[in-house]
Amino acid sequence: LFFEMFLIFGTLFLFSFSLCESSQNNWKLTQAAHQIRNYKQEQLLQLCALSDHERFRNYLKSILIPRPVGSQNHKKVQAFITQSLEALGYRVESTTFTQQTVIGQKTFTNIVGTLDPLIPRRLILACHYDSKDFRPNFEFFGATDSAVPCAMLLDIAASLRNVIYNRKSKDLTLQLIFFDGEESFREWSDTDSLYGSRYMVKELEKRPYPQYYSPRSRDLDRIDLFVLLDLIGAKGSTFYYHHPYSVLNAYTVLPETERQLKAYQNCIYDLPTIFHDLMINTFIQDDHLPFLEKGVRTLHLIATPFPSEWHTVKDNEEILHFPTIHNILSILRVFTANCPVENKCDLAERLDNLFKRIANIPEAFLRDQQRGEVDFTFEQRLNIVRSTYEQRPVKFLSKYSIYIDKGEVDLFEPNSDQTMEYHIERIKNSGTNEAAFRIKNRRFSKLKELISEGTYFSDREMRQRDPWLYYHMIGRHLTENESKALFHSQNSQYKFSDLLLDFHDNKMVNDERVKMENSYRKEPKKFFSYETKKTETTISDEEKERLRKEFVSIMHESFLEGRDKEFDYSEVDENSKYDDYVRINQDAEDKYFEDSDD
Template sequence: MADRQQIHVSMFTWIVAGVCLFYLLINFLLMHWVVVKPSARFTNDENHLNATLAMILKPRWTGSLGHSQVRDFLLQELWELGFHTERDEFEDGVAFTNVMGTINPEAPNFLLLCCHYDTEYLTNAEGFVGATDGAVPCAILLNMAKTLGPYLREELRKRMDIGLALVFFDGHEPMPSDPKDSNVLRGSKRFVEMETLPLESIEVAIALNFIGAPAQAYMSHYDSTYGLHNRMTEIELNLRESGQLAQCHLLFQKLKDHDTDLPDDHYPFLDEGVPVMHLAPYRYPEVWHTAADNAAHLHWPTVLNMNSIIRQFVYEYLESHDDDTTFRVDS
C-alpha cells in the first residue's frame, strides 16, 4: 500500500514538473518573440506602383496640360487613400500649386516626406517626362501610402503624438525666364515661408529625388540624421536576408558624405534648422535632363527595393515614435 502511494506521489510530482516546464517553455517562446519580433511584412502592390507611375510619366512643366493632370491626380489619389488634402496656390509670373496630404493633421509632431512633381521645360528634350527626376519619387510616396493604408487608417489615426505628411512641390524647376541652371525651388521655399505645416512640428523632412537609375549608392548627407540613415541600411539588409527584395546591388551605404550634396527641396528646411534626410544618390543620373529619362531606362530592381525600404522605414518610425524623438540641431 505504501509503495502504491509512493508511486502516486512520484507520478504527481512528475506531472506537476511537466506542467511547470510546459509553461516555462511557453513563456520563453513568447518573450523570445517579443524580443526578436520579425519585421512587419507588407504586401507589395506593383500593379498600383506601375499604374501610378504611368499617370505621372508625362511632360508636366508648370502651366502645361500634363502638369494640371498630374496635380489633380495627386490630390485625388491622396484623398482616396484617406489623407486630409490641401493645395496651396501661389503666383510668381505663372500659377504654381503645392499639394499636401496628412494623416492626423492636428498632431503636434510630423514625419514629412517630399518630392517635386513638375518637370523642367526642355527645348532640347522633346517629350521629357522626368522618370528619375520626380516621377519615381512621387510614385513611391503614393505606393507607400497605399500599401501602409490599413495601418495608417486603423492604427495611426488613434494616436495623438505623431502624424504623417506627404508633400509634392511645384516650382522646383526653373522657368524659361529664369537664369539657366538656377536652383529656384519655388515650391519648397513657399512651403517653408508660409509654414504650411508649422516648422517646429516637423521632426524630420525627407526629400526624395533622382531615384531609379542603375548603379546608384545612397550615403548620409547630414550628421544630425546619420542615425536614421544607418537605420535605412539595416532595413535593407534585413529585407534582403528575409528574401523581400529584388536582386540588386546594395543601395544604402553606412558612409558619410557630409561635404557634398545635390541641391534639392530640402534646402529651405535645412536653412530653418529642420533636420533633413536627402534620399538621392551622390551624383546625377546619366539620363538627367534628357529625353532618355523615361520608363525604358529605369532600373526596376532599384525602384522596387527603394519602395520596400522606404515603406518599412516609415512604418518603423511611426510605430516606435515617442515624446523623446528629436533630431533638431538646436535641441
C-alpha cells in the same frame, strides 16, 4: 579649397526615428527623441507583403508624362495626385501662388496631403512633380526626376494607411508634400529654382501652432523629420549620408533595413547595395534646402552619383529598373512604418540627466560658495540644481542657461514671466548657444595643447587622417628628396609596412575620388563646381608654403568642428579643466567662434 567632396569611412550606429507617446500639450517633448531599435522579423515580413508592383505602376503611369509648369499635363498630374490622396483618406491642401520668374509671371501649386491633420507632429515625405521644360528641343518625361519619387509617395500612402492608423502612438502623423517649381526655367540659381519649397517655408514659418501653446511654436516646428526623394529609379542607384546636411541617426536606419530585408527570402531582389554606410560631404541644392536653412531636420535621399540620363531625353520609362525601385520602396516602407516599439518618453529621466550634467561642472556653483569654504560635493551640487529647478525655475534658467542645449528648452513650461521667456528664446534662437560655445572653447584649449606637443599635427599623423587632402595640397608637390627628408625627420621608426599601408589608403581614396568626379562631370545644376587637373604643374616654394599653411588650418578647423573620427572628444568636451575663462570673456574670440559656425 581644392575640392568640394570627400569620403569619410567609419562605423555608423543604427538609430531609428522613434515615436514616443505623449499628451497633446507635451507633443514637443517627444519630437527630438531617437531610440536605438532592432526590428522584429515578423514585422519586417508583414511590411514586405504590402508590396504591389501593379499598384505602383498604375500610380507611375499617370505621372510619367511631360509636365512643365503651366502645361495641360502639369494640371493633369496635379489633379491625379490630389484625387489619389483624397481616395486614400488624406486631408489635401493645394496652395496656388503666382510669382515673377526669369521668363515672367508663373503660377505654381504645392500639394500637401496629411493623414491626420489634428495630430501635432509630422513625418514628411516630399518630392517635386513638375518636370523641366526643354521644349522645343525635346519633350522631357523626367522619370527619375521625379515621377518615380512621386509614385513612391502615393504607394507608401496606400500600403501603410492602416498600419499608421492602427498604431498606439498618436502624436505623429504622415504628411506627403508634392512641390511645384523645383526646376529652373533657365540656368539654375538661388532665385530661379525651388519656387514651391521656398514659398512653403515662408508660409509655415508665419503660421503659429497651436494657438494656445506658445507664440514660439509655428507650423514649421511641427516637423520631426523632412525626407526628400529625388532622382530615383535607374539601375545601380546608390545613396549616401550627405554629411553634414542630413540627420545621421535617421539615415542609418536605411542601410541596416536593407541588410535585414536581404536576409529574408523573396522580400527584396538580390542586388548590389543601394544604401551605403558611408558619408560624403556634399552640398546639393534641392527642395530640402529652404527647410534645412530654417533648422528643420532633413534627410535628402537623392541618387549619388546622378543617373547619367539626368536632364536628357533618355530620362524616360526605358531607363527605369523596377527591381531597384522595388527594393528602395520596400526599404522606405519599413522606414516610414517604423515598426514602433511603444516607448514612453521619460521627462523625469531627461531632467535628471540635465541636473547631473550641471552638477558635474564645479564652476557652475562658484556663486553659491563663500570664500574659503570647502568645495561642494557632487551630491550637494545636485541637490542645489534640483531644488532650484523645482522651487525657482526662472532663477534656474538665469544661472544655468549656459549649460542648457537647444534640444532641452522643452523641459521648461512656458509662462508669462518675461525673464523666463527671454532665456528660453536666447537658448532656442541663438545661432551658437553658450553650451556649444563652451565646447568650442575647450576644444580650442586642447588644440593649443596638441599643437605644442607636436605629434597629433605632424605631417605623418595628418596625412593618415586625411590622405586625399594631404596628397592634393602637399604630397603631389613634394620632390622625391623632399618626401624622404620629411619622413626621415619626422619619424625615424617609420616602417616599410606603414608606407605600404599609406600607399594603399591614398590609392583607395584617390580611385574613389576619380570615380565620383567622373560621375559628377555632367551635373552643373546641383553640385558645387571644382577643378580636375589632368597634369601636375611645378609650383614655387612660396606657393607650397601657402598650401601647407592652408592644409594645416583646415586640419585645425576639422579638429575644432569635431570631424576627427578617431579622437575621443568626450575627454575634452566634458572636461572643465580645458575652460579658458579669459578666452570665454573676450568678445573678439566670441566672434571668431561665431564666424567658424557660419
